[in-house]
Amino acid sequence: MFYKLIQSVDNYFSIPEAKAHCDIPCGIYDPAPAQIDALTVVRMMDLMIALDQGEDKEKLEYHNSLSRYITIKEEHAEKAKHEIRVIWGDYIKDPHVEKHPELPGLVHKIMQLGSKCRQTSDREQGLKFVEAINQFAEIFWDTKNVKTKKAKAPYAPGLEMVYPDL
């Protein structure tokens, strides 16, 4: 109410601005890359499973495809962990943790699940990885007072994801 009143005054008289200035364009944090990385991990697991169910396992092509899927799975599991670590280290502050006390445990869980996804081809671990990062995204957007919505990703593996409802 009071805010809206001042905002109306601002619209008419242009209240002077004071900059909470940063030395680089900061404030650009988004869990979306981590969410896409986690989805990629599950996608690679799906491709590995499909390949394993096929024939011609002795052929060079099989080994080439499998090694490519594993490489991408490795890279994206690690990238997802990196993205979460950046938000955790640079953006999250004490008041955020006070409001969301589950956050430290969740970040640790994401780190462990990311490692599990690298160590194995267990799709269940991949799904848990996506789910944990979605939980992180939900909390992240809450710290920005941005509502979220859930929708299926418009590409394989088509898992339900958390998106900012802008």
Add this chain to the structure above:
Amino acid sequence: MIKIIKVTGESLSPFFLSGDYVIVGKFPLKLGGINVGDIIVFPHPKFGLLIKKVQSVNIKTHHFFVEGSHPNSLTSDQIGPINLSTIFGKVLFHIKKPSRLS
């Protein structure tokens, strides 16, 4: 003596966010009422009007050193010492942008 200022930028996040308003008073300066941890508004020759948190005070020279709460904020060294006479005012009241959650 009292002015309304709009906050832009993220260097004082999560305590002050871009779009918040603050009511700033100059009279606390005369009363010697600026302490470490206070939020002050001051003009800077390079960066314009800034809002920052007081990090330390040199009582002998009447200089203030300021910082942000965000890791990417300009550092105290980059901003340099702020002379008491140039300070626009101290934040007395904080009007937060309403939450968009409902």
